[in-house]
Amino acid sequence: MATRSAFIVAALAALSPARAADLDKPALTSNLDYLLEGNVNNLPSNGGPYWGKWEAGLMPADCKSIAEDQGLNPTDFEVWDIFFNDCQDGWSFCRHKDSADSFETLVDTFGRMPVRMRSWVRHILTIPGDNWAFNSNGNIAFSGTTSSNLDVCLHETGHSLDLLGAYVEGGALSSSQEWLDAYNADSNVPDEYARSNQVENVAQNTVVAVYDKVNPGGFPGVQSNAGAIANQYQLVESKAGDQIVPGGTCDRHLANSDTVSMTGDKVSASSAKKVQKNRNDAHDPAFKGTYENIVEGFAPFNSKDFH
Template sequence: MASKAAAILSILPFALAILDKPVIQPNFPGNGLASLGQGLMDHLAPTHSTWDDWGAGWIPQDCKSLVEGAGLSASDVIPFNIHYDDCAQTWTFCRHKDSPLSEITILDIFGRLPVRMRSFVRHLVFIPGAKSAGSNGDNVLLRGDIDVTVFAHEIGHSLDSHAFDPSYGVPFSTGNVWISNYNLDSAVPDPYAQTSQQENFAQQTVISLYDKVVPGGIGTIQPNWQAIFHQYATLEGYIGDVIIPGGTCTHRLTDSPPVQMSSLAKGRRALGPKPNVALSPEVEEIEAIPMKSSITMTSFDEAGKPNGTYVINL
């Protein structure tokens, strides 16, 4: 366990950019998109919710895989259900007891995101440590004190894979519609977006959300918005109301199956009732992306600027 923990803390700077466009000038404040966070929190309204813990001793399989991959014990995790007023289906999230984000903070930040956007998330998993985040199988692993822009970015990866007509290409960021509009622009938002079209799309998700919900749009914070216009406008135009607040959820991912937190008698909690993870009849199923054997995490400095990556093997 000690060697694994050491390995996951090895942070590599971003690789040489593979996209052929420079970072927008002037840079976004702070050279990243964390500067969009306050505007999003100011203009995305909270959604009323309640929450309750899962039955003792149980954890969603994907949560357990991510937590143990990060070198932590599943027995230190509290899975909990969130019931938002705008969706008939609960979300099951998993919070390590030492995560700096409380359940109340998690409910608030996630609940501010548009419900149709939230619908493409399976589990969010919160663990302690230096700020970093990654997605795998429609699950998001969030380490440390993460803000709303990172929530939106990671959900953007699931939108890329699910939220568009498959005839446009899946992921959307690899299809002709996206690439042809990318080619019309002169820049990308930041060095993070330069690393791949998938990361560029996820950063453009944050920009598109800001552009739609903050009065005046992205031009209020980026005077050279024209340099990336075709990218974020294409996302907005083809994704429709998914990133628009309001409405209710009509489609949802199922939870991963409940498993016991520990297979060892000495680490096993007294088991409560096995949780029921069936979908509500009021929503249609979105087929989840299969989990991969590793998750690439992006790390952030204290100002929220992405500054490298590391890999967790599951």
């Protein structure tokens, strides 16, 4: 059985081909596996998920495009809407039939995410293959058994917060002068993967920041040299505020992608309403809750492209 360290390194390093790191600061540690247990223990599973299965043959457009981009057949997926008790609206989960992890595993992992952090994720996919994961326009795809790893989920959601404007309105923290100043003020970055580039550095510092906020004793409690990256992870904490701690309710949602046929094109509004009527309340693309912000306009991104 692979060690936890090997699991996380494989899940993250598989995103990047062998190459020199973009950042020249040394890694504080080789990986962040020592934070996983504390994050799992202090990010409780949110109760009462309600599951509503989509009608066969339909799926979110983003799930379909990601599946096809990975060389997978969209008809091999099943789609469920998962509702947690801290948000009136749910998230659409697209699971390939050959995925290593169960739906229950994925729901438990994603449900542990602080709800205001979870609110920056659109759809979730699990696909078969080696252990790796990526974020495409707020959709997180987990390959292999990565959907069972909370820190991988925190890392990928960290990309959403960074690149969709949770930290810097209308921009990305990772490309801001404020972030560069914090980086320059520190002697290290969190781990070897954070050395890949500033986008990955912010995502890894998001994992550190969550640990620091939710664990008794914070990050210094497990890392005697925490000051070596303090300007970076504390800037993430300052920008994120209560978004990275448990509690509260969702205050935004990413606009759902269109409902499409697994084998065809977008389903018309009239057809979607008919489908909805026939499916009872299994899926409704319209939001029921009131949110401060529905996230729609942003520069498209895929975390795979940063390598």
